[in-house]
Amino acid sequence: MGNTFCFFCGCVAQSSVGVVEQWGRFHRLAQPGFHFFNPLAGECLSGILSTRISSLDVRIETKTKDNVFVQLLCSIQYRVIKENADDAFYELQNPQEQIQAYVFDVTRAIVPRMNLDELFEQKGEVAKAVLEELEKVMGEYGYSIEHILMVDIIPDPAVRKAMNEINAAQRMQLASEYKGEAEKVLLVKKAEAEAEAKYLGGVGVARQRQAITDGLRENILNFSHKVEGTNAKEVMDLIMITQYFDTIKDLGNSSKNTTVFIPHGPGHVRDIGEQIRNGLMEAASAQVNVEE
Structure with a gap:
């Protein structure tokens, strides 16, 4: 509701306050509600103020x-x-x-x-x-x-643009640092994996050769004891020839190989046998030194 007033009376709305004057001088404040004024005494409602925020x-x-x-x-x-x-x-x-x-x-x-x-x-x-x-x-x-x-x-718009560019550059720099650290970690882990793989591969090759050497030694000893009149050298030559022809057979059966050139002859087989015997002797000598 609004504020209504006439010459003799007036109504002040809620959340408002009226200013009453008498002969042009401030007389009193009129609170919300209906009020009578005495014009004969010079009273009048001069104005109304709202007390709302x-x-x-x-x-x-x-x-x-x-x-x-x-x-x-x-x-x-x-x-x-x-x-x-x-x-x-x-x-x-x-x-x-x-x-x-x-x-x-x-x-x-x-x-x-x-x-x-x-x-x-x-x-x-x-x-x-x-x-x-x-x-x-x-x-x-x-x-x-x-x-x-x-x-x-x-x-200012130019300042805001510059601030955004500075922030973007800082974030790009931080992202580059994180990316470099990630690549560094990746390379280090890859190098460690390769080193570990090579180490394990070397251990596997060494064990494989040790197993071959032990197997050949057992075969030679068993053959020498079961067949009288044979010595270790003859048994080694026989095993080497057998292995030599098995290898040639495997190469021929392989579908990935078309032509293979290999030296062939009794002398070549003899050289292989001598190399294996020397290896066996060196391995036996090394084992004796370790036990001492």
Whole structure:
């Protein structure tokens, strides 16, 4: 409902307060409700003020300590104090302009002492300083400052673009470092795996040769004991010839080989047998030295 009044009576709406004058001088405050006025005594309802919370958005352009121009969007929420409504009615003609002027003054005194990063981090401190100043000043005029919100901080577009590029470059540098560390770990693990594989391969080859040597030794001994009149050299030659022809047979049966050139002759077989015997003798000698 709105405020209605006539020459003899008037109605003040809820969340409002009326200002009653007598012969042009402030007489009293009219609370919400229906009121009678005595025009013969010079009473009249001069005006009505709303006691609801009002909001005023102020845009301030200023400069930071590192010479960056920014725009601050500040939202001020204020209201008329019921008990001091006469001060609000008579003292200020345009309270919005008064509030805006003090916001400009306080903000432009604080922000130039901060860097841009500090301004983003401490925007609450700026709002607190503006609130303290406005409460002290506007309270004398019958206004209460309820809240001040620093809604937005808008740097110059060129500055925002540069800040984004700096952030992107830092992230790319960090990503490159992580990628390099990952590649380093991969190469180290690969080298360790190759070294381990070569070591195990060497162990396997050594065990394979040891097993072949032990098998040949057992075959020679068994054959020498079971067949009388034979010695170890003859048995070794027989085994070598058998192995030699088995190898040739395997090469011929392999589907991956078309033509294989190998030296062939009794002398070649004899040379192989001598090499194996020398290996057996060296292995036996090394085992004896270890046992001693």
